[in-house]
Amino acid sequence: MKYKFSKNSNNFVYFFIFLCGLIIIGFVQVPNNSFAEPVNYGLGFDGINDNVQLPLIYNVFGGDSWRNTKTISLWIKPEGPGEECGQPNPGHCQLIIGIIPRSWGISRGILNGEDRIWIWNIDDINEKPDAMIPLIYEPDEWIHIALVHDNNQLKAYRYGSHLPGDTRNSYASVSVDTAGEKVSYLTLGGFFKQDEKYAFKGQIDEVRVYNIGLDATAISQIYQELTPPFSPNLKAYYRMSDGDGSFLTDDSGQGNVGIFREELQTAVPPNGPQWVESGLFGSGPTPTLPPTFTVTATFTSTPSPTATPTRLPPGFTPQPSITPTRTLDPNTNNFLFLPMVRK
Ligand SMILES: [Ca+2]
Numbered sequence: 534m535k536y537k538f539s540k541n542s543n544n545f546v547y548f549f550i551f552l553c554g555l556i557i558i559g560f561v562q563v564p565n566n567s568f569a570e571p572v573n574y575g576l577g578f579d580g581i582n583d584n585v586q587l588p589l590i591y592n593v594f595g596g597d598s599w600r601n602t603k604t605i606s607l608w609i610k611p612e613g614p615g616e617e618c619g620q621p622n623p624g625h626c627q628l629i630i631g632i633i634p635r636s637w638g639i640s641r642g643i644l645n646g647e648d649r650i651w652i653w654n655i656d657d658i659n660e661k662p663d664a665m666i667p668l669i670y671e672p673d674e675w676i677h678i679a680l681v682h683d684n685n686q687l688k689a690y691r692y693g694s695h696l697p698g699d700t701r702n703s704y705a706s707v708s709v710d711t712a713g714e715k716v717s718y719l720t721l722g723g724f725f726k727q728d729e730k731y732a733f734k735g736q737i738d739e740v741r742v743y744n745i746g747l748d749a750t751a752i753s754q755i756y757q758e759l760t761p762p763f764s765p766n767l768k769a770y771y772r773m774s775d776g777d778g779s780f781l782t783d784d785s786g787q788g789n790v791g792i793f794r795e796e797l798q799t800a801v802p803p804n805g806p807q808w809v810e811s812g813l814f815g816s817g818p819t820p821t822l823p824p825t826f827t828v829t830a831t832f833t834s835t836p837s838p839t840a841t842p843t844r845l846p847p848g849f850t851p852q853p854s855i856t857p858t859r860t861l862d863p864n865t866n867n868f869l870f871l872p873m874v875r876k
């Protein structure tokens with residue numbers, strides 16, 4: 534009888550634990566919002582003092598090969614129109630990514646009256662970019678940009694596409710590193726010195742750094758996140774996967790962690806770069822973007838004179854009677870958003 538009581542008691546305890554487990558699992562699994570998948574984060578930069586200091590580029594590449602051969606690929610969403618650059622030189626525009634001291638980079642701002650994203654490289658000690666490639670962009674729109682430096686050529690890609698005019702001859706990026714001392718840091722979101730501030734205002738996501746010059750096919754893989762196993766040539770990969778904190782994890786597994794800063798000081802949260810919902814790859818309230826156009830296209834038929842560039846809202850299906858009349862001009866920001874499925 535005693536045994537039986539004890540057994541019942543044990544059964545009750547097991548049942549109680551089981552019940553608690555069910556309740557806990559229930560709590561964990563209750564969706565906290567309507568998102569169909571985890572939030573895809575990006576990083577927001579305030580255009581005032583935010584930046585992320587990544588490791589020494591020597592360490593990222595495991596040597597000095599970055600001077601001759603590299604690919605930088607990223608999505609950016611510049612906020613508002615660009616500002617006049619500090620000097621007639623893209624090294625003095627809002628820095629999106631590059632190294633400091635400056636040598637090459639991707640920046641944005643107004644030079645010679647043109648508000649552009651600039652892909653540039655300096656291959657001598659004059660500090661004058663011998664190669665600079667302007668790319669048209671639309672403020673407040675996501676755009677994919679890639680810089681490829683290889684075989685003494687600098688190439689710029691937009692949305693994974695390369696135009697023949699977007700190539701410049703350019704030799705090894707200048708470096709102030711010496712054999713004994715490495716001082717060139719890969720930096721995201723802004724250039725800061727005592728008397729110079731070129732802070733990028735906008736969002737950045739999905740940054741990939743390779744130690745080879747990717748070909749056009751590889752560059753075009755931009756509509757979803759990379760999944761393991763990664764190429765050994767992927768030296769740093771920032772999916773902005775953290776979602777909180779003031780460090781930027783290197784998702785390539787190579788350990789090239791970034792540190793949030795305001796100007797040259799370590800940022801103290803909640804200051805510094807902000808984790809934001811990226812909007813890329815189908816995250817957020819609309820799990821998968823429907824096919825939509827950003828329309829600044831040349832029309833082959835006569836459009837309404839009042840037609841203005843517009844993005845169709847999520848869920849809107851382009852009218853069949855309109856779609857066939859579009860001709861996409863690669864020099865403008867018209868862009869077919871393919872369904873972006875997050876892996
Ligand atoms: Ca992301």
Ligand SMILES: [Ca+2]
Nearest residue numbers: 579582583805
């Ligand atoms: Ca700030």
